Each structure stands twice: as structure tokens, then as C-alpha cells.
Amino acid sequence: MKFTTLVCITYVVLVLMSFLVPIKSYVFENSVKPPCNQIEITDCISAILYGDKPTAKCCGEMKAQQPCFCDFIKNPVFNKYVTSPQARAILQSCGIPYPIC
Known part of the structure; x- marks a missing residue:
């Protein structure tokens, strides 16, 4: 009887503790948009x-800035x-x- 009571109390405590433990929620985005206030084309000059032919570094810059392309198109400067x-x-x-866009 004591063993059963101990198991029940342990179960109840664990269930209650699980409600008190903060749950982390994560929001996953398809891409993290960098600040779109400047365009980086240094490695693409040639x-x-x-x-x-663009260098690997140039292509890397373009891929990193891909989320900003529509902002750049709308900006008369870029x-x-x-x-x-x-x-x-x-x-x-x-x-x-x-x-x-």
C-alpha cells in the first residue's frame, strides 16, 4: 500500500512539475532577412x-542578399x-x- 501511494504521489508531482517547466517555442523562418539598407557588390565588380564569370564569393554575396532583392528593386538608389x-x-x-516582386 505504501509503495502504491508513493508511486501515485510521484506521478502527480511529475505531472504538476511538467506544467511549471517553461516551454521554449521556436519560430522557424525560411530565411533570415538581412538589413536591406546597402547592397554589397564589391566581389562582383569584374x-x-x-x-x-562571377566568383564564388560574388555568388555568396548575392545569395546572402537574395531576401533584399525586392527592396533593392523598389529603391531608386539600388x-x-x-x-x-x-x-x-x-x-x-x-x-x-x-x-x-
């Missing part, structure tokens, strides 16, 4: 100016960099789809 034929060629060469 591809932009001379039509060279629009010419993202909508130019060179930019489209770089994105295609890097395997990045051109944004549909």
Missing part, C-alpha cells in the same frame, strides 16, 4: 564591368544595380532566380 542586364546575368550564372 563580372559587372567586364562580363567575367534599382539600377539589380535590374541591369549584368545583374541578371550574374544571378543566372550563380543559379539564383531573378526575383518576382
Whole structure:
């Protein structure tokens, strides 16, 4: 009888404790959007100016900025960099789809 009582009390305590333990919830997003207040094209200069094949570093920069493309297109300061034929060629060469905003 004492053993059964001890098991029941332990069970009740565990159930009550499980309600008191904070539960962490995580929100997963498809991508974390970086700040879109500047465009980074430093490693893509030769591809932009001379039509060279973009380097791996250039493609990495473009992939990192991909969530900002629509913001860049809407911004008159950055629009010419993202909508130019060179930019489209770089994105295609890097395997990045051109944004549909």
C-alpha cells in the first residue's frame, strides 16, 4: 500500500512539475532577412564591368542578399544595380532566380 501511494504521489508531482517547466517555442523562418539598407557588390565588380564569370564569393554575396532583392528593386538608389542586364546575368550564372516582386 505504501509503495502504491508513493508511486501515485510521484506521478502527480511529475505531472504538476511538467506544467511549471517553461516551454521554449521556436519560430522557424525560411530565411533570415538581412538589413536591406546597402547592397554589397564589391566581389562582383569584374563580372559587372567586364562580363567575367562571377566568383564564388560574388555568388555568396548575392545569395546572402537574395531576401533584399525586392527592396533593392523598389529603391531608386539600388534599382539600377539589380535590374541591369549584368545583374541578371550574374544571378543566372550563380543559379539564383531573378526575383518576382
